[in-house]
Amino acid sequence: MAQTEERTRARRSGRRGRFLIVVLTALVLLFGVPWWTVVFGPDWPIPVLVVGTVAFACAAIAFPVLMYLGHGRRRTDWAARIGDTLLGVIWVLFAWSLIGTLARGVLAVFGIGDHGRTVALGVLAVAAVLVVWGWFEAMRVPRIRTVQVRIPRLGPGLDGTRVVVLADTHFGPIDRTRWSTALAAAVNQLSPDIVCHAGDIADGTVASRRSQAAPLRTITAPLGKVFVTGNHEYFGETAAWLDHLTELGWQPLHNRHIALERGGDRLILAGIDDATAKASGLPGHGADLPAALAGADPDLPVLLVAHQPRQVTAAVAAGVDLQVSGHTHGGQIWPFHYLVRADQPSVSGLTRHGERTQLYTSRGAGFWGPPLRIFAPSEISLLILRTAHR
Structure with missing residues (x-):
């Protein structure tokens, strides 16, 4: 028993050591x-070298402290705002450096001399422009991205069905209540038949993000408003957010699945938990597509x-006709999308998988962490479902 406990402690110590090495690197x-x-x-002249070195050293020391305070157990919003912004700025500087x-x-x-100062000033100028532009892109109401999706098994009565996909609203440390109100108004202007929230609703407790989430109540869709959990729902109050969205008129x-009918034809609308749900340890949570489709008519799209x-x-594998997802943010800050692509089959847009299944990946409406979007604009996705014969 003592040897087993000692090996367990050694493994934990090894994991902590490797994690520390990764963070420091x-x-x-x-x-x-x-x-x-x-x-x-x-x-540069010595004074510039000293001031620049001190500034970078202070930022490097402050950054992990701010991230711990902002995203650790305390979840201090002011620290998260500063730390997240610093992360975005330093990522842009890193990439362009x-x-x-x-x-x-x-x-x-090519023997064109030493242009160290020119390059340095160029990097600073490009980073400054991109950070300012990226901030405005992150804070603006998302653009509408309209896509026609042809589904061969779709009945003629469902042709033209308007499906709005929201994802990754990430209501968080920055109060975006006015943004959320404008987002809901923009969705309603599209006259959707169905609205789907593909997860990552908020970061934080229901109590702290209640005002930001409140405008979701005003969204209307005659065939239904549904949502699924994202990975960020499992970082906090999972059950509380499920209950709160239900109170706001959304179906979890x-x-x-639920069966929807329009024009005499029917559609199965199903949802599953996030891929990380099972690892959260919450009883009853974990992506289970067979359970989601249990009892559904196999002939329906x-x-x-x-x-x-x-x-x-x-x-x-289950023969799904169309999957809608979020999570990627389209990369959010270039060139991060290359790392996202290594983990996901799609970063944004409509793609085909297998003989029947199509996947639409939304770049998401909000942002996580750095309040920046660079070469990855946010979106409200409007999918217009079409039959094969149109």
């Missing part, structure tokens, strides 16, 4: 590369709401 790269490119490398360093190397190969598709695009593997 990430901090060194995120802050070190921009520091080298814009401060140390260009051979790499590009600047590459450009400087190319110039050196917690591994279940199926529209599945699942938070993560990678859940399409199960959808293909």
